[in-house]
Amino acid sequence: MKRTFSRNVFAIAFALGLVAPAMAAEVPMAVHPGAKSGGPERVEFLLPASAAREVNLGFPDALRAKSAGPKSEAPPNRVGVSRRADLDALPAQRLVPAWTEVAGGFVARFTVRSEGALRLRVSVVVPSADDGMEIRFAPAGQADAQVLTANWIRETHGANPGQVWTPSTLGDTQALELFVPGSRRPTGDTGLVHDVSHLFADPFVPASAAGQAKLLECHVNYSCSTNTDQLNAGRAVAQMTYTKSDGNSYVCSGSLINDTGGVRRYFATAHHCISASNEAASLQLGWFFEQPCGGTGNVPGFTTSQGARLLRANFENDFTLLEITGTIPAGTALLGWSTTPMPSGTATFGIHHPAGARKALSNGSSTGKIAVSFGEGANVYRVSANRILWQSGITEGGSSGSPILSGAGTLRGTLSAGPRNQSCSGTRESYYSDFSLAFPLVQQWLSPSAAAADDYPNTATAAAATTAYDNAFLKVRLETGTDQDWFKFTFPQAGVWIVYTTPEPGQAAVDTFGRIYASDGTTLLQDNDDDPAGAFGTNFAFYLNVSAPGTFYLQVTGFQGATGSFELNSIYDPSDDHSDLAFLGTSIALGQSRSGVIEAGGDSDYFILDMAQAGALTLASSGSTDVVGVLRNAQQQVVAFNDDASASERNFRLSANVSAGRYYLQVAGYDVQTTGAYSVTASLASAAGPNYTGLWWIPAESGWGINTNHQGDVLFATLFTYATDGEALWLVASNLARQPDGSFTGQLFRTRGPAYFSAPWNPSAVTATPVGTMTWRFSGTTGAQLVYTYEGRTVTKSVVRQDFASPVPTCSPTTASRASETNYQDLWWGGASESGWGINFTHQGTAIFGTLFNYDGAGRDLWLFSAMTRQGDGSFNGLMYYAQGPAYFTLPWTPIRTTEVGAMTFRPTSGDRGTLTYNVGATQVVKSVSRQDFGLANRPVCR
Structure with missing residues (x-):
């Protein structure tokens, strides 16, 4: 080339x-032909409630706390919180299904409760959806259940779903049953309760939605319109409840749109609502969620459906196209659309579900195109939008994704943003994506x-x-x-x-x-x-x-x-003072202050930092303009994000340990209407030095190795080798302290403990016996001299990092949260209640090499290993092996022998938590695991 x-x-x-x-092309509005098959059926549970494994969670601590600052950290359209952290605190066996053999297969039942929830939904692990598989669910106390079939699961989630969210049910308790066909008892983590989303607002109950949202008083009831075109178009609009990968649930709005191919189940919404396949699959739609004009309650015909498939999510235009996989009820409509840019002065109307409440109507007109910037966490959207001025009605959180319409019901875009502090007084405006820009990306379907x-x-x-x-x-x-x-x-x-x-x-x-x-x-x-x-x-x-x-x-x-x-x-x-494009940003040097101006609501400014050395980088803004800062690496990945340095501040302050190389700082207004001047400064403090977390070996001595975990001035090392009888031996040095000469030295231990399959785990049964010492002397970041004493022998090895896949990450020290990290290289454990065993993950490319250190049935130290690869659902899976080899002191080294004993799966739920499932023969073990934090500064992050 x-x-x-x-x-x-x-x-x-x-x-x-x-x-x-x-x-341009234009397609008219149409009436949907009728219900599509695929909705949940109603059947009876196979097992009685008394056979259910109970998962009981108290009221969420996250909902007890009140915001301490002037800005709420919760998005305005959030209606549910994850209980994942609370599930991790439970014994893992409570979350594992107790399979019972029945005619045609195996069944397991759960009763899941989250105290105080108005609605509840549960995520269960489904590695594959074989023909005949079913997930049954119902509110507590209801005799019959609805069913998610294998066909629906495959259509919605694909061949390897990973996790499946049940639809939300009324109340704080959900009955859940899984049926797996076949003559073999399910293994692995099939059926594991992975997460629970606690809905503190019921999106489908008018009083709950309005009470939680504190709706503005100038909303107009859609049902009170006398315009037939508006009433017909409103039948295409649905309320959306969906759950993101973090287990939090949200509400948005969206609409069915017409197509020339006759599919008639395409649904348009905003990218900042749904941008991933798992979010689309979790979608629960509320159809005809409307209030009668002058009446109370809901109009007849209100119903819900579950599931959608992501076709295209476009960040630049804040536009998403879905294909509905659940039932589309009779009586709905399909919006028309136009690919012509909307002229200024066009009469428009919007139909939406503000804060998830019942359908509202807004009437206004377009004032032309405008660039708007708005933030969803560290994602700063910059959208070429249609600005709409409202003569009646308004939009707010939960209206996002709803259509802006012209004529008799022609889609011209979906709602992206509005002022954060919308008010019924003064100018009322909202900003919608431009469908003419998004259309070429979805033309193949429409x-x-x-x-x-x-x-x-x-x-x-x-x-x-x-x-x-x-x-x-x-x-x-x-x-x-x-x-x-x-x-x-x-x-x-x-x-x-x-x-x-x-x-x-x-x-x-x-x-x-x-x-x-x-x-x-x-x-x-x-x-x-x-x-x-x-x-x-x-x-x-x-x-x-x-x-x-x-x-x-x-x-x-x-x-x-x-x-x-x-x-x-x-x-x-x-042209403006600083480019909106990262590649063309303004250079800023360490110790330098740069001034900038957010010149319009859509402006954002980029600065380029070329770091000649590693260190602790701090970036801070000053001035009276409320701005946010996002630090990105050379690949545009988010390194750090900050809105306000403190509850009383308008300026950001963000810090990160960085290596040498190029970085970008993006500065944007807090609100779509924010304008004004600011200054930003950059400073670099000495970094904590290199981080030595990794897997080390000698290429000529394949079969043994040692993992190091580096936090602060301490190394935690686990040595995997063989005893004099040729069986597995692992030794641990849990507190190798940094010495004045830069080396690390400490005691070496051999431990005994409960068998790996013990439940509950008893950490007091773990005994650690001092057996020698260990010292590390590093030469750079890729080589070291390892010296240890054991059984009166001194062993000296020159080791190097083991590289087995590309790209190989570089580990560096950090004080920031690692919850959003996607590289899992670290020392993981089951928490303080399961102290005494652990697993090292070495993560390179799409592969993780896991070394598990535990104990056999006699209490002797046992280590197993697995080379896992990333699966389509984001989990990592591989076969697991036991090794035998020459005694640790043998020279020259001789080959080892490996025996396949089972399989291992690691399923991350965030950057610092996950589920570890493995089997040794017929014995299965499921553990909730997290990164082991020693409570020291500068923990490892590998990227």
Whole structure:
């Protein structure tokens, strides 16, 4: 492949070109034909309630605390909290199903209670959904149950679901039963109670929803509209209750939309509501959740359904398209849509569920396009939005994802944001995504026949007659090796433009080649094969300084005749003091202060920090403008995020231990309407030094190894080797203290304890006997001298880190939470109540090498190992082995013998918690595990 390119940033000036009339598609509103099969059936439980394993959780501590600061940390549309941490505190065996053999298979039943919940839903582990499998659920005390079938689970979750959320049921207790067909008793973690979401507000009870939300008084009851078009369009809108991977539940709004292919079960909402497949699968929809005009209660026909499949989630446009897999009731409608950008002055109306409450109506008009920035945690969205001014009604949290409509019910976008402190007094406004920008990314579903055509011009002359782009997100397909596609771009003012290609989701990358031409369509200004910044691989990328208004053309071809589908992305940033694009941010040096201005509600500013050395980096803002800060690494991954340095502050202060390299600081307003000046400073303190957490070995002596866990000035080392009888031997040095010369030294122990399968675990039965000493002397971060004494012998080894997969992470010290980390390399344990055993995870690429240290049935030390690989559901699974080998002091080393004894699965629930399941023969063990924290500063984080 070609690996040369011209200079990637240049200035261009050209005459203003004429924009051709828009050529667009429009699909009318329709009536849904009727209920789709697939909803939960009603059957009886197979086991009596007395056979259920009980999971009892007290009232959540998270709901007892009140916010101490002026800003609430809880999103405005949250209605439920996770009980995962409380489940981890229970004996793991309580969460494991007690299987009973019945006709045709095995069944297990749970009774799950979360004190004080108005509604409850439960997540259970389902590694695969074989034909005939069923999940039955009901509120406590109800004789019959609803059923989630294997077909529905596969359609909604895929072939390997991982976790399945039951629909929420009324009250604080849910009865749950799993049926698995076949003659073999289920093994692994099938049926494990993985999480419980405690709904403190009932989204389907009017008084509960309104009471929790403190709804604004200027909402208008949708049912009181006298406009037939509005009433018909409202039948497409549904209330959404969904649960994210952290176990917290939320409400949003969304709508059914029409398609030309006759599928008629597509559903549009916002990316900041649902952006992942597991969130879509958890979706519970409330249909016809409406209040009669002038009446109370709900209108007849209110019903719920469960489940959706994620088709496309687009961050840049804050737009998500789903396919409903549950029942769509009769009487619903399908919104029409238009791919024409909405002109300023267009009369509009919105239909939504504010805070999850009953359906509301807002009437207003478009004032044109506006760039808005808003934050959902560390995600700062920047959306090219339609600004709507309301003449009646308003929106608030829970309205997100609802449609903005024109005409008789034509979708023009979905709700992205509004001012954080919406008020019925003064100007009322909301910001909706632009469906015309999102449509090309979902065209294959909504208009499949049009998507199949090669509808991009093949010459500059043909492109000149088309609509000009500025911001664009397009699906492009090169049909043949000689195919070329041309695009016209027009910018009304100076600014910065980035245009690049990316692979189509789920497809192989197409090696693209781009050429930029002047407004005449023939003068070549620049060409590019592969992104020079390295962010987009073999896709081309241009970073352009546009010095004056005007028009130019982009030609896209395949490098050396490459063909296939890909996506073309264009982002235009009008000139301001600091770029909205990370790659073009303003450099800031350590000890330097930079001033900036959030010039409009959609503005965000990027700064570039090139770190010559590792250290503890601190970034802080000052001034009267309420801003948030996000620190990202060179790959744009979030390293640290902060809104306010304290409850009384408006300025952010964030700190992180960083290694040498490039970092980006993003500064944005707290609210979509925030504007004003600020300053930001950067400082670096000495880091705590390298972190030596890892797996170490000698390549010529395969079969033994040693894990180190480095926290503060202490190393915890577990040595895995063999005793003089050839059986497994593990020794532990739990407190190797740093010495003045930089080495680590401490006592070495051999332990005895309860058998690995003991339940409950008895930590007082673990005995540790001093047997020698251990010393480490590191040479850099990849090599060390290990010296230990045992049984009167001194063993000296020169060890190196064991690398077995790519990429190999670098471990560094951190004081921050690791709950959001996705690399699990660390020392894990079952908590203080199970002290005495543990497992080391060495995580490289998509593989985890786990070394489990425990005890056999006679109390002797036992270690087992597993090379696990990441599965489609995010868990890690592999076979587990026992090893025998030469005595620890043997030289030269001789080969070991391994015996397969079972399998191991690690299922992370967050960056610092998870479930470990393994079996030795027919004996299964399930443990809730977490990273072992010694209570010292600077714990390891590996990235």
